Amino acid sequence: MTSTAxxxxxxxSGKNSDPTQFTLLKLIGCSLFGILFFLVPIYQDGxxxxxxxxxxxxIKGFIGNNMAFFTLPLFIVSSxxxxxxxxxxxxxxxxxxxxxxxxxxxxxxxxxxTVGGIVSVxxxxxxxxxxxxxxxxxxTAYIDVAGAIFVVIGLGCLFLPFLTDYGLLDFVGTxxxxxxxxxxxxxxxxxxxTLASWIGASSIAVIMTSKQYERGYYTAKESATIATNFSVIxxxxxxxxxQVAGLEGYFFQLYGSMALICITCAIVVPKLPPLKNVPxxxxxSVGKRVxxxxxxxxxxxxxxxxxxxxxxxxxxxxxxxxKNGFGTMCDLFIMMMPAAMTIExxxxxxxxxxxxxxxxxxxxxxxxxxxxxxxxxxxAPGVVIGLLDQFVPAIIAGTQQSEITRFILAGLSITQLIFxxxxxxxxxxxxxxxxxxxxxxxxxxxxxxxLPILALIAHWIF
Numbered sequence: 198m199t200s201t202a203x204x205x206x207x208x209x210s211g212k213n214s215d216p217t218q219f220t221l222l223k224l225i226g227c228s229l230f231g232i233l234f235f236l237v238p239i240y241q242d243g244x245x246x247x248x249x250x251x252x253x254x255x256i257k258g259f260i261g262n263n264m265a266f267f268t269l270p271l272f273i274v275s276s277x278x279x280x281x282x283x284x285x286x287x288x289x290x291x292x293x294x295x296x297x298x299x300x301x302x303x304x305x306x307x308x309x310x311t312v313g314g315i316v317s318v319x320x321x322x323x324x325x326x327x328x329x330x331x332x333x334x335x336x337t338a339y340i341d342v343a344g345a346i347f348v349v350i351g352l353g354c355l356f357l358p359f360l361t362d363y364g365l366l367d368f369v370g371t372x373x374x375x376x377x378x379x380x381x382x383x384x385x386x387x388x389x390x391t392l393a394s395w396i397g398a399s400s401i402a403v404i405m406t407s408k409q410y411e412r413g414y415y416t417a418k419e420s421a422t423i424a425t426n427f428s429v430i431x432x433x434x435x436x437x438x439x440q441v442a443g444l445e446g447y448f449f450q451l452y453g454s455m456a457l458i459c460i461t462c463a464i465v466v467p468k469l470p471p472l473k474n475v476p477x478x479x480x481x482s483v484g485k486r487v488x489x490x491x492x493x494x495x496x497x498x499x500x501x502x503x504x505x506x507x508x509x510x511x512x513x514x515x516x517x518x519x520k521n522g523f524g525t526m527c528d529l530f531i532m533m534m535p536a537a538m539t540i541e542x543x544x545x546x547x548x549x550x551x552x553x554x555x556x557x558x559x560x561x562x563x564x565x566x567x568x569x570x571x572x573x574x575x576x577a578p579g580v581v582i583g584l585l586d587q588f589v590p591a592i593i594a595g596t597q598q599s600e601i602t603r604f605i606l607a608g609l610s611i612t613q614l615i616f617x618x619x620x621x622x623x624x625x626x627x628x629x630x631x632x633x634x635x636x637x638x639x640x641x642x643x644x645x646x647x648l649p650i651l652a653l654i655a656h657w658i659f
Contacts, residue, residue: 217510224364224509227518231360235353235401236392249356253348264344269317271347272339272538275531276314283307306536306626313339313535316542328550338542342588346400346619347534353401354526358518360393361405364505366414371501381463386414387423394428400619402428404525407627413486418467418475420629425472425639426463428620430455430587430611442594442607447658451607454654458612458647466642471635480628533622541618544585548593554578568652571599579606580648584640586618587611601655608651615640 234248241251260267282293283304319325320335329335360366370386377383386409394402403424410420430438435455439448466472479485495503513521547553558577565573565580579593587610594606615621621636631639 220506220510223512223514224505227359227363227509227512227515228365231356231358231363231365234356235360236389249349249352253345253352256348256352257344260344265320265340268340268343268347269321271530272317272343272535273314273321275535276310276317278531279307279310279535306532309536309539310532313539313542316539328546333549334545335542338538338545342541343534343538346537347530350400350404350529350534351526353404354529355519355522357401357405357408357525358522359515360389361408362508362512362518364507364509364512365389366409367504367508368501371504372497374497381422382467383419383422383427384415387419387427390423391427391429394431399428399430399434399614400623403620403623403627404529407623407629411480411483411628413479413483416477416479417630418472418477421475421631421635422463422467422472424620424624424627424629425615425631425636426459426466428614429459430614435611438588438591438607438611441588441591442603444594444600444603444607447604450654450658451604451611454608454651455611458608458650459614461650462612462643462646465646466639469642471631471638475630528626529623533626537618537622540622541586541588544582544589544618548578548582548589554582557581564648568649569656570605570652571602572597576602576606580609580644583610583613583616583644584637585616587613587616587620600659604655604658605648605651608655609644609647612647612651613640613643615643 237247239246239248239251246254257264285293316325316329316335317339319329320339323330366386366389369389370384373385373388375385377385377387381387387406390402390406390409393405406415406420406423406428409415410417415423435448435452439445439451444451512518555574555578558581561577561580562573565576570576576593576597579590582593583590590606590610594603594610597603597606615636617636621633624631624636625633
């Protein structure tokens with residue numbers, strides 16, 4: 198007689214039951230698709246990528262030089278929708294389609310979105326001042342960078358539920374719990390967040406983490422720690438950074454430095470304020486929904502199987518997941534992206550057309566001199582401008598003569614992790630309890646840890 202002790206529990210009925218064929222199909226089929234789409238490296242055209250990368254490259258290749266006619270109208274329409282939803286009385290706006298995603302939580306996001314719409318009109322019709330229309334400001338922010346991010350985030354939002362909602366995280370989390378708990382004090386399932394950012398994109402990992410927190414799988418402290426320390430820069434972006442900084446031949450040294458610094462920060466930063474003070478409580482409206490500790494009578498493997506089956510039995514069918522993903526995509530496209538690209542645009546304008554960052558970064562000149570970093574005066578803005586956009590320090594690095602300076606600035610752009618053109622904005626729009634002050638503090642703590650390590654490595658290499 199077969200024992201029923203290890204069979205999954207269908208919590209909706211409260212009875213032990215064999216997993217149905219449909220549950221098994223969801224667990225194996227949907228999770229396998231998520232793994233193949235987000236996590237499996239594929240070697241194509243002389244480089245390593247993932248299925249999402251191949252699809253996003255295909256979409257960008259299909260759009261080609263017409264990317265402006267995709268991004269700019271989207272920004273214009275998004276700004277109008279954002280403004281209309283915000284100005285209408287709540288009783289009316291909540292009845293409109295996707296109101297849960299499209300009603301702005303603060304007037305500042307609407308302001309940024311409106312500015313983005315206005316600039317997009319200027320770029321689309323090529324009217325306005327030169328500092329708006331030029332390649333290094335408006336075109337870079339609203340067309341080049343926006344196009345790449347739109348495609349990646351759009352695909353990620355649509356298909357991320359296949360990675361998160363069908364039992365894979367429960368299975369991996371239970372098995373990986375001892376390692377991650379001992380090293381970082383985090384649930385084992387967070388290893389998938391790390392893999393998603395390492396291979397795919399950091400923005401995907403932030404979205405995944407916020408969704409897991411809202412569903413009761415992470416505490417507030419765990420989600421804050423993962424979003425700010427484990428949503429690392431993807432391998433393709435590190436390669437792109439090395440190319441822009443003129444360090445193609447030092448990719449592996451750059452990537453190894455990032456790994457060392459990110460592990461160090463993941464151990465140190467959560468032990469310091471503000472992360473130290475984030476409450477270790479689950480999201481109040483759902484409570485705790487997961488247990489990675491095996492119950493008595495279960496091995497870690499049997500408990501991992503039981504947990505994954507239980508999650509798969511309660512998960513929606515794939516079409517519902519796609520619909521939910523589309524709602525998340527609308528939220529990010531209409532509410533987050535216009536604000537994010539406006540922040541990047543303003544950062545580029547301020548850097549190229551004002552001395553603001555030179556003034557703000559003045560104290561860092563002395564720090565860079567102390568670390569014997571060449572061209573400290575021209576490099577200093579790259580230390581702080583990463584708070585607004587992670588790619589600008591790499592651009593500044595490409596203008597430097599010294600390989601030491603280039604390596605350090607490129608290293609900062611891939612290790613600071615907190616930047617308001619994407620990751621910080623995603624965190625602030627989520628339910629993760631981190632404020633703008635918290636994020637700025639974490640940025641500078643990470644910078645303080647990363648800078649001397651990068652200086653030591655750079656002096657050793659060069």
